[in-house]
Amino acid sequence: MPPRTLRVDNFICRSCLASLRKRPSTAQWAFRHSSQAAQPLASEASSRRTREQENERQKTLETLGLVKGSRDARVSVNYFEQGEGGKLRRLRDENEFGRSLSDPDGQAEIRMKELEQELEEATQFTKIVEELWGKQGAEKLRKRVTSQDEALPKPSLLLLEEDWTGQDRTRIAQLNNMVRTIGRKARGGVLPLKRINSLWKYYYAARVALSKKWESVHGDIWDLLWQILAADHPNNPNRMSHTHVLAKDMQSAGVTLRDDQQLLAIEATFVNGLQEDAITAHKKLVTTLGARPDTFVEFWQLGLRMYCLMGDIARAERVANTLLESPYEKDPRFLLPFIRMCAEKPATVEKGFELYQRLRSALGDEITIEDYDQVISYFLTSNETEYAFYIFVEMMTSNTVDLHGTHRVPPSVASPFFYGKWLKRLIGAGDLQGAYNVLLHMKSRGVMPQAIVVNGLIGAWLRSGTADNIKNAEDVAWAMINARMQFLSVRKDMKNLATYVRLRQYGEGWPRANLETFSLLAENYKERGIHPKMEELWRTFRDAEIVPNSFILNQLLFSYLQSGQGKHVAALTHDLTNQYQVEPDSWTFMALWQALAINRLIQIPPGQLLMEVSRTRSLFAETVRSAHLLAPNGIDVQLARFILHSFRKLDDKFGLLLAYRALRQIFKFEPPDAVVFELRVGSVDLERTAKGKGGLRLMHAGKQIEDYLKRRHDELIAAGQLNAGDDLPEDIRQEELGNFVEIFLQNQVELPGDKNMEQALEQAATEMGLNDEVTNREMPKHSTAI
Structure with missing residues (x-):
């Protein structure tokens, strides 16, 4: 009611203002449908209104002319809305004013549709779960989802963005968004590397802003950051640097670190290079964490690792004794860092071996092969091979043979076979330097x-590709070659001496090189393109009186090709195969075909073209004679490709047709799609052809092949060999592609009015070593045209 001292027409009471702000029907509809919880509140508020207040309100409205039906209703009201930055916007009418009150951002209808869709999807999912797992399974799933949702960061625990302004507020908002994302994505599992790095990026960017108001960071936020950034997982490679910064910030914020967090913070400080600070922090906790039963072992093991890394033997020994004398349960393997530190120095290597013996005694039957390998690697790395040998013997003999302190090694141990087991184990583990020390x-x-x-070690050295390992491989291999040459020299000299005279080989005690030794060096020299060393190796190989095989022969041939001396390949191959009776293989013929002038030179002088045609046909005849070496497993596709393109480049159409027929009949060759396109288009590089004007040729060739296969498909269906709707089987498709190429090549030869075609084919067949079956081959009648 208005005060009595004022006139009614100059004052509007609060109830009237409330009626002016009353929402229209559209706003009421939005509120009714957005939340059912609002209905009992509205009914409760209206029930509290007394009849007297309602009557008084009606009188006031009638006085103001705001009641429907009142004749003097002439009051006009303007509505405004304040947007961002304090800017006012005038609203059109009372309906827009109601919508502005009920839905300030204009997203209510969109949110309602999203909620309805989510509700419908949840209902459908629940029905499916109940059908599959029953009501009990659905209830278990609901509880699990509820427990996961409880683990998410609650909105009330996020940083209050209103506490910051400007750029700081933006960074806090970004951190909040990332915390929400992490909470949704984590679900109790391990986050991917990208997500962890993003969280660290936004936290690090907000650190300056947070340092101004550490008290605004809730404890749960610190727990979430620690859980993610300090997780020990391969997806978190920067764990220690993250932990170091995070622990400092938590201490600055007055957060009390848990016991495990304090230990990890000390380790992170040490790893980040602040060794003295980490040692000081560790000493401060001696009377707390270092005395509690639940943290005693972990605390002192951390101290032992830090002292070992610093090389402080005295303190490390005191800590090790403290752990050994403690009554608490512990894994004796905590001595491994101490053993490694002692094995690194000659002055303490004996102490390291004694610690190994204490470790072996403490573990007993629980000691594993991996434990032995770990300790052995410590002594091998520091070049203390003698102690490593003692441990290896104990591992292989189950501690029945103790060589420590003895001067004589049993023959069963001091044998190449026993050492060979050790070398194979080290080479297999990749410890090449350790294997060399054992040698x-x-x-x-x-x-x-x-x-x-030794050849196994040489091969591992060469495969590693490092300069030091390659040098070691060459040094040892040539030492073995020298041992071989000395052996031959001694054997030669003994022929001229009396039978009772014996000569002994001198040198460094390396074994004699064999064919594998030369092959390893030859392959490496070929791959590195060192032809002078290859020639020196080959000269030595001939003097070493070792019968070569096709492998070392191929390395020599390809080395000549790489050095630009391909013209010597054919003569060298014939000499070596005749001298050593080496059977060529696919790689040998690959080198021979690549050594042809048509494949080596950019252009052949016109006067030499006929001679090159004759050489190519002669090489094909030689290839046919070696079909029993190539055909059993099928000819190599690349070799067949080189053969066909060699004839194509020479424009020897008769030779190309006969070579293709022979490859199909004798060598069981079926061209793949790429070779079919290359022969149809007349190019060895389809990608390069497609970039230029040859793209149209490729399109035309593809359409021609497709039409041919389609016609053959229809013919097979019409003949009853295929059912309607079935695709062309792969084996039939491959055969038809081969027929397509042969028809195409045959059409290139069969020129109208050419009476000398049969004579030219017979001459080419004779030069290529082919019989009449290949020459007079007829295509099936259904495949005589394309």
Whole structure:
């Protein structure tokens, strides 16, 4: 009611203002449908209104002329809306004013549709789960989802963005968004690397803003950051640097770190290079974490690792004794860092071996092969091969043979076979330097290693590709070659001496090189393109009186090709195969076909063209004579490709047709799609052809092949060999593609009015070593045209 001292027409009471702001029907509809919880509140508020207040309100409205039916209703009201930046916008009418109150951002209808869609999807999902798992299974799933949702960061625990302004507020908002995303994506599992890095990026960007108001960061936010950024997982490679910064910020914010967090923070400080700070922090916790039963072992093991990395043997030994004398349960493998530190220095290597013996005794039957390998690697890395040998013998003999302190090694142990097991194990594990140290140790004890084992190390060195390993491989391989040459020299000299005279080989005790040794060097020199060394190796190989095989022959041939001396390949191949009776293989013929002038030179002088045609046909005849070496497993596709393109480049149409027929009949060759296109288009590089004007040729060739296959498909269906609707089987398709190429090549030969065609074919067949069956082959009648 208005005060009595004022006139009614100059004052509007609060109830009247409330009626002016009353929502129209559209706003009421939005509120009714947006939340059912609003209905009991509205009914409760209206029930509290007394009849007297309602009557008083009606009188006031009648006085103001705001009641429907009142004759003097002449009051006009203007409505405004304040947007961002304080700017006012006038609204059109009362309906727009109601919508502005009920839906300020204009997204209510969109949100309602999204909620209705989510509700419908949830209902359908629940029905499906109940059908599959029953009501009990659906209830278990609901509880699990509920527990996961409870683990998400609650909106009330996020950073209040209103506490910051400007750029700081933007960074806090970005961090909040990332925390929400992390909460949704984590679901109790491990986050991917990209997500962890994003969280760190936004947190690091907001650190300056957060440092101004550390008290605004809720404890749950710190827990979430620690859980993600300090997780020990391969997806978190920067774990220690993240932990170091995060722990400092938490301490600055006054957050009390848990015991496990304090230990990890000390380790992170040490790893990040602040070793003295980490040691100081560790010492401060001696009376707390270092005395509690639940943290005693972990605390002192951390100290032992730090002292070992710093090389402080005295303190490390005191900590190790503290752990060994403690009554708490622990894994004796905590001594491994101490053993490694002692094995690195000659002055303490004996102490390291004693610690190994204590570790072996403490583990007993629980010691594993991996434990032995780990300790052995410590001594091998520091070049203390003698102690490593002691441990390896104990591992292989189940501690029944103890060589420590003895001067004589049993023959069963001091044998190439026993050492060979060790070398194979080290080479397989990738410890090449350790294997080399074992070789030197064998030679120092007068035990000559087996050539097969040393070749294995040479091959591993060469495969690694590093300069030091390649140098070691060459040095050892040539030492073995020298041993071979000395052996031959001694054997030659002994022929001229009396039978009772014996000569001994001198040198460094390396085994004699064999064919595998030369093959390893030859392959490496070929791959590296070092032709002078290859020639030196080949000269030595001939003097070494070792019968070559096709592998080392092929390395030599390809080395000549790479060095631009392909013209010598054919003569060299014939000499070596005749001298050593080496049977060529696919790689040998690959080198021979690549060595042809048509494949080596950019252009052949016109006067030499006929001679090159004759050479190419002669090489094909030689290839046919070696069909028993190539055909059993089918000819190599690349070799067949080189053969066909060699004839095509020479424009020897008769030779190309006969070569293709022979490859199909004798070598069981079926051209793949790429070779079919190359022969149809007349190019060895389809990608390059497609970029130029040849693209039209490719399109035309593709259409021609497709039409041919379609026609053959229809003919097979009409003949009853295929059912209607079935695709062309792959084997039939491959055969038809081969027929297509042969028809195409045959059409290139069969020129109208050419009476000398049969004579030219017979001459070409004779030069190419082919019989009449290949020459007079007839295509099926259904495949005589394309």
